[in-house]
Amino acid sequence: MTPPPATQQAAAPEVLARCRDLVRPALAQAVGRLHPWHAEMAAFSLGWDAADGSPAPGSQGKGIRQALTLLSAEAAGAPAQDAVVGAVAVELIHVFSLLHDDIMDGDETRRQRATVWKAYGTGPAILAGDALFALAVQTLADSPGRYSATAVRHLAGTLTDLVRGQADDLLFESRPWNGPEAVQPHEYRWMAEHKTGALLGCAAGLGAVLSGAQAPTVDALARAGRHLGVAFQAVDDLLGIWGDPEATGKPVHSDLRRLKKTYPVLSALATDGPAARRLATLLGTGNPLDDADARRAAELVEEAGGRSATLAEAHRQLDSARRSLESVPLAPAALGEILALLPFLIDRTR
């Protein structure tokens, strides 16, 4: 198959829309197998009007994970359809992790609506998360293809990585802002690779697994997904400080107000210069910051180089993702679409 010339290649938004359209019927069918109460919470979290998958306008995610799964299958030479079951499992795990993480982090809103625990209560949200987790495993385990057992192993490894990353993120909260016990940028990177990278890596890897690809291809795609995940987290961290409140749905400087240990802050502190020391003093009181202090903290992070270091980290991770993709032979059209997604997903700062 000859790849289409670059000019005919679908742009990222169209690629994402095509993948969402391919996955939605199967995802709605899976959600329909849940207890009706859990199906309602899942639909709410997915930004659907009802559990049948009909979209509530404007409130859905981009569907980056499901797209990665389908494009990876195509890149490994199989039809996207072969990997739909993997995309469904990955989306279910994504929603599970949002439900539980929002409780742990005390987040009350997501994409301009209440989080599930806020709308339905903590106990029901915990259980709905568990139900989605169980359904994801069951969906893959019951799928008829030859690669179902390998796919389950792939998912199970991801899940244990995911909770490890989240554990470290929670533990970072009680670590000091400076001194020998302070969280170092490399520890944050490890955490992000597990907390955020694991599921994007799983998404990409599963597509390859379900198309029967050999281990080097699976590994290359999974590794690319992990790098993309760390880049994604770095950009999230930038948005958490400098993002437009209209776009993020969160107040300006929200991560600083909440004293969240993110990459820009940690890399600023690690420079240990005058701005870093002033920043450590400002954050070290342990009290949430008011408007003026949060603005001052953002200036100090920038002055100490935390903003540029984070942007550089995001680009480094994207480069690593590209190199990983180029290390194995992949179908050029699908590869082109994956490569077109990368900058699109990172360029969320506007």
Place this chain on the structure above:
Amino acid sequence: MTPPPATQQAAAPEVLARCRDLVRPALAQAVGRLHPWHAEMAAFSLGWDAADGSPAPGSQGKGIRQALTLLSAEAAGAPAQDAVVGAVAVELIHVFSLLHDDIMDGDETRRQRATVWKAYGTGPAILAGDALFALAVQTLADSPGRYSATAVRHLAGTLTDLVRGQADDLLFESRPWNGPEAVQPHEYRWMAEHKTGALLGCAAGLGAVLSGAQAPTVDALARAGRHLGVAFQAVDDLLGIWGDPEATGKPVHSDLRRLKKTYPVLSALATDGPAARRLATLLGTGNPLDDADARRAAELVEEAGGRSATLAEAHRQLDSARRSLESVPLAPAALGEILALLPFLIDRTR
């Protein structure tokens, strides 16, 4: 192999101890793969001194689920060792469900010690539960035997049943005590079969799966486990009202004080006689009961026949379990040990 004469058959406590000893090293090894923070919470919940599995005296469970897995494997003609990985997965899921259920139910103590969320916080307990869930799936999925994929499918089906049962139990809380919307005893039985029976059924079924048994044997053992689970729940419900506080670690009449909808209460109310109507009035205020009201409610449940109906239900379920076990050919010695466990597990009222 000739079965030993009935008089030589090991008594239930010895059977349980033998199974615990077989499983503990593998369970400790699995727990050791967790993030150290999660390993600590798991050890705490398992009643261990530390994550290496060394027992903290007097605070461990009986290990009924792991015993069922090993005995089912032996009953299906395989060495118990073949099913240890299944017993580990089932114990991990059991601890996961305790961690999350204790949050949902607001329970602050279990086996005379603090529950994990009370000791470590809600967020950490949610995450530790997720970690145990993930580890259970990974343990089975990564096990080298020929039956690993079937075992994962078996576990995944269990997990979706488990959360369904727990969902109904949570939803029962907001249902009225009488009238057409009241919870009926058959609904409660369905709930118990899922919430409690699913994991005992999984335990028994997994033993058979991992010994390569045919579907009728797997089904018969799984069905027996489910019946045992419902019997177990019925006895738990009796203990929740009339149990000795010294033995249960809970105040007398604790389930009534908390207005918990359990089998004795629901079957008493379903009789719709004078005692049932007085009981409905007493419970219907929606306020937790004080000492005198709780004692009065217990008397009314008994007067309306709720206590004897629950005991009869437990025995009916045990009989069904026995019939299920006798419906397929099983190795007599192991069958004898399973049969010896049944009354032992139910007779916890002394």
